[in-house]
Amino acid sequence: MNHSNHVVSTAITAESIADSSLVAPDAVADYALGLGDDALVLAHRLGEWITNAPELEEDVALGNIGLDLLGHARSLLTYAGSARAKSEDDLAYFRDEAEFRSRQLFEQPNGDFAATIARQLIASVYFAELYTALSHSTDATLAAIAAKAAKEVDYHVDHSVQWLQRLGLGTDYSHERMQAGLVAMWPFVDELFREDPYAAAAGDAAVDPRTLRAAFDATVPRAIVEAGLDVPAVPAARGGGRSGVHAEAFGPMLAELQVLARAHPGATW
Amino acid sequence: MSAVTARLTRDEQAIWDIAATVVDPEMPVLTIEDLGVLRRVAVDGDTVTVDITPTYSGCPAIDAMRDDIVSALAAAGYPDARVRQVLAPAWTTDWMSSEGRAKLEAFGIAPPLPRDPGGAVKVGLGIRCPHCGSLHTRQLSRFGSTSCKALYVCQRCQEPFDYFKAH
Numbered sequence: 001m002n003h004s005n006h007v008v009s010t011a012i013t014a015e016s017i018a019d020s021s022l023v024a025p026d027a028v029a030d031y032a033l034g035l036g037d038d039a040l041v042l043a044h045r046l047g048e049w050i051t052n053a054p055e056l057e058e059d060v061a062l063g064n065i066g067l068d069l070l071g072h073a074r075s076l077l078t079y080a081g082s083a084r085a086k087s088e089d090d091l092a093y094f095r096d097e098a099e100f101r102s103r104q105l106f107e108q109p110n111g112d113f114a115a116t117i118a119r120q121l122i123a124s125v126y127f128a129e130l131y132t133a134l135s136h137s138t139d140a141t142l143a144a145i146a147a148k149a150a151k152e153v154d155y156h157v158d159h160s161v162q163w164l165q166r167l168g169l170g171t172d173y174s175h176e177r178m179q180a181g182l183v184a185m186w187p188f189v190d191e192l193f194r195e196d197p198y199a200a201a202a203g204d205a206a207v208d209p210r211t212l213r214a215a216f217d218a219t220v221p222r223a224i225v226e227a228g229l230d231v232p233a234v235p236a237a238r239g240g241g242r243s244g245v246h247a248e249a250f251g252p253m254l255a256e257l258q259v260l261a262r263a264h265p266g267a268t269w
Numbered sequence: 270m271s272a273v274t275a276r277l278t279r280d281e282q283a284i285w286d287i288a289a290t291v292v293d294p295e296m297p298v299l300t301i302e303d304l305g306v307l308r309r310v311a312v313d314g315d316t317v318t319v320d321i322t323p324t325y326s327g328c329p330a331i332d333a334m335r336d337d338i339v340s341a342l343a344a345a346g347y348p349d350a351r352v353r354q355v356l357a358p359a360w361t362t363d364w365m366s367s368e369g370r371a372k373l374e375a376f377g378i379a380p381p382l383p384r385d386p387g388g389a390v391k392v393g394l395g396i397r398c399p400h401c402g403s404l405h406t407r408q409l410s411r412f413g414s415t416s417c418k419a420l421y422v423c424q425r426c427q428e429p430f431d432y433f434k435a436h
Contacts, residue, residue, distance in 0.1 A: 057410035060412045064412040064413075064416055065412075067327035067329075068325060068416065069327070071323075071325060071326025071327025071328070074327070140357070141356075143357070144355075144356040145326075147357060148326055148356050148357075148359040151359055151436060152325060158411070159411060159412075
């Protein structure tokens, strides 16, 4: 990937991938689909906070973070769809639950605000490590999507770490709820770093999730301890998101995400 | 933008100048050239291609900008212009022109500071109030009305204002 200022590679986002000749190789498309699903599902969850956050600024913050993730999802799903003549909307709205490859952390219900912050902490640090590594992908389009996303998720990490500290070091009650939020989300950490057959099949175009664990372990537990909290000692959840095994709460969420598009297929405005 | 426009042919320069009249729909004082969103134009026979890059991945304004470029070029006699969105290299506020920064400030939005150049000592620079010029300002929210802005308040004149985040 070329970082100079005036040479522009051919990576294209969203609608424009459709009218370009850019087609993802099959293995890369399969890999991108899982990444796109992770981003799409978390974007939707964050959107559920709008009008419900504890203060107006957080409505705006979580909405903005969700918008960034939706941008990543659109680029990734459009690229994934290019290999199968599917649009981003085909993939988002017209696949059933078992066809989604999102991992279970991103599907977890929002819970209270502290649980959402716990999920954001885990997700943002994971995304930051993933996209930084993926910006060196041998696939130029994935590398470009990742390089752009990496800059954006850095800001998301700051947001969650600041809230982690405010809640962890705040009152006894905020501390207790932040700790409970971490305990609720921690079982889903492990799945993020397990072997992913789609990543393996895509070779150097992909990032092996197992290689990201050390950086996560060097960052997140320390942030938790600095916020006066304990790193949860809880068993890992079974996982299986990449194979279509989802959290119980995912089906209802997906129904809400898809209902309008399925009631009015092809509608535009 | 001289680094970008230096090697253009006369036709390309003409098309660049037309595309460069398109403004950001959410900050209409800024053209897409001021923002650094307009990246490249190419002419191949009758085919005109314009490359733009989104500020943030999810920025919804990019679609309006693309439609406006197509309209502007069609009105100027280029009915078949094609606008491509490119992602690499990733957009940065360092591409914003000095004219763009001045226009933003006059519009009431504090322009972006240069990005962190690295180094051992991190000193947070004050954001200057676009209304009264005071550096005595405070961040109200790290997120604002659009992806690219944060919300500040001036402690001298008490006015809230948007800051275009360094990115």
